[in-house]
Amino acid sequence: MAKILIVYDSKTGNTEKMAFAVAEGARQVKGVDVVVKKVDQTSLDDLLAADGIIMGSPTYYGQMSAKLKALIDESVKIHGKLEGKVGAAFTSSGGTATGAETTLLSILHTMLVHGMIVQGRADDKHYGAAAVETPDEEELEYCRELGKRTATLVKKLKT
Numbered sequence: 001m002a003k004i005l006i007v008y009d010s011k012t013g014n015t016e017k018m019a020f021a022v023a024e025g026a027r028q029v030k031g032v033d034v035v036v037k038k039v040d041q042t043s044l045d046d047l048l049a050a051d052g053i054i055m056g057s058p059t060y061y062g063q064m065s066a067k068l069k070a071l072i073d074e075s076v077k078i079h080g081k082l083e084g085k086v087g088a089a090f091t092s093s094g095g096t097a098t099g100a101e102t103t104l105l106s107i108l109h110t111m112l113v114h115g116m117i118v119q120g121r122a123d124d125k126h127y128g129a130a131a132v133e134t135p136d137e138e139e140l141e142y143c144r145e146l147g148k149r150t151a152t153l154v155k156k157l158k159t
C-alpha cells in the first residue's frame with residue numbers, strides 16, 4: 001500500500017482546513033494509505049515511512065513557518081533517505097501576491113535538496129495549492145486535486 005503523509009502547521013486553522021481537503025483528495029485514489037499530522041506530532045520515522053510527503057504551512061514573511069522549518073532542519077539526520085519520495089506543498093496566506101508562491105517554493109526547495117520528486121502543474125497553481133486566509137470552495141478543490149494528483153503519482157512510481 002502506498003503511503004501518503006500530510007504534515008501541516010496552522011495557528012488559526014486555515015492551513016489545517018487545507019490539509020483535510022488534501023487528504024480527502026488523496027483518499028480518492030485506491031490503494032493509498034493517507035495519514036494527516038500536525039508538524040509538532042510528526043517524527044522523522046513518519047517521514048521515512050511515507051512514499052509521498054505533502055507539507056502545508058501558513059505563509060510567514062513569504063516563507064514556511066519556523067515550526068515546519070524546524071522539522072526539515074531535523075531531517076538532516078535522515079538526509080539521503082527521502083530520495084525518490086514524492087513531495088508537494090500548500091499554503092494559506094493573508095493576501096494574494098503576498099508571499100504564497102515563495103512559501104510554496106521554500107518548501108519544494110527543501111524537498112529537492114532531499115532528492116525528492118516534485119511535480120509541477122501546467123494549468124494554474126503551478127507550485128501547489130494556495131488559499132487566502134480561510135480556504136473557499138474553489139481553493140479547497142485545488143487542495144483535493146493536489147492530494148489526488150500526488151497520490152496518483154506515488155502509486156504510479158510504486159508499481
Ligand SMILES: Cc1cc2nc3c(=O)[nH]c(=O)nc-3n(C[C@H](O)[C@H](O)[C@H](O)COP(=O)(O)O)c2cc1C
Binds near residue numbers: 009016060062092093
Ligand atoms: C508571523 C506571521 C507572519 C505572516 N506573514 C505573512 C506574509 O508574509 N504574507 C501573507 O500574505 N500573510 C502573512 N501572514 C498571515 C497568515 O499567513 C495567514 O493569516 C494564514 O491564513 C494563517 O494560517 P493558519 O490559520 O493556518 O495559521 C502572517 C501571519 C503571521 C502570524
